[in-house]
Amino acid sequence: MNSSVLKAADILRRGGLVAIPTETVYGLAADATCELAVRQIFAVKGRPSHHPLIVHLPDVASIRPWVAEFPPAAEKLAHAFWPGPLTLIFKKSDLASPVVTGEQNTVGIRVPRHALTLELLREVKTGLAAPSANRFGGVSPTTAQHVQKDLGALIPYILDGGPCLVGVESTIVDVSREVPAILRPGGVPQEDIERVLGHSVSLEKKPTSVRASGMLESHYAPKAGVLLVEENQVASVTQKCLHEGKKVAAWVEMSTALPSLVTRFDLPKNPLERARELYATLRLIDATGVDVIVTTLPKETGLDAAVRDRLQRAAAPRQDQ
Ligand code: TXA
């Protein structure tokens, strides 16, 4: 057994918090059966207490005690995508505490695809409640160093599992209702979910009675403002920002022409890489202290749909401005 996993398990068993690696983003984990531990997550993140958390488990067999029913659509999706970047919303059992579920009658469950965290889950033999390990509303962490910077002073241990391979959060599918719906686009593309279910699935755009913090309009936001433009507007929009006296960075493909005063960050051509690099790039750009980040709006298909969603939320009007 890996000694870092043993250390993490020990802290979790005592009701402490540990940042854990997953294939999507790093999570801030607590024993989901210990309400005191779970409450600390909300305090450390600065997250409103009614926002539900995802419970992470090592395999499908360990999910049964957490859910009231396991519908056929869930069976299909679990079989196809777990371990992986998919969260399923089930009708909850009594084991899922209201502190974890935001007092809803449903619970979000995920089997992450990361060797260290799977080892940890098997060692602690409990579910781990874990939101992304960043301050509420900010950019999610995809390396242990990101977590260290945001929350290092507030948590006892970060289990370093290297950079996250997917880079955007899990796709959330609500299977607690008669017709499953996607609540958040993510690491499993909508097209793949539809192929497995054998029918089209709607993507819920607006927050409904279901409270999902990733569904707030402004979220995943860097300090700099974000402007989403068409490829052919990049040059004119960045020029205009410079005229207004702003410091500007652009996340654009190598071939895109830019005024010389704009700092360039390369936007990969491959959707997998765009997703993987999204949050690290937003953080890197923020560290340069620019006022504005200009980038192009990705397509609505495949993994780009998740990148598009996160950029739209990063660009949305902010409450504090
Ligand atoms: O990839 C991920 O999902 C990452 C890693 C750490 O697993 N986790 C993550 O957690 O993104 P968080 O808390 O930042 O976002 C989870 C989303 C929130 O929008 C939350 O409201 C929603 O899942 N959620 C959790 N339980 C829910 C429920 N019972 N009903 C509706 N939405 C739920």
Ligand code: MG
């Ligand atoms: Mg989050």
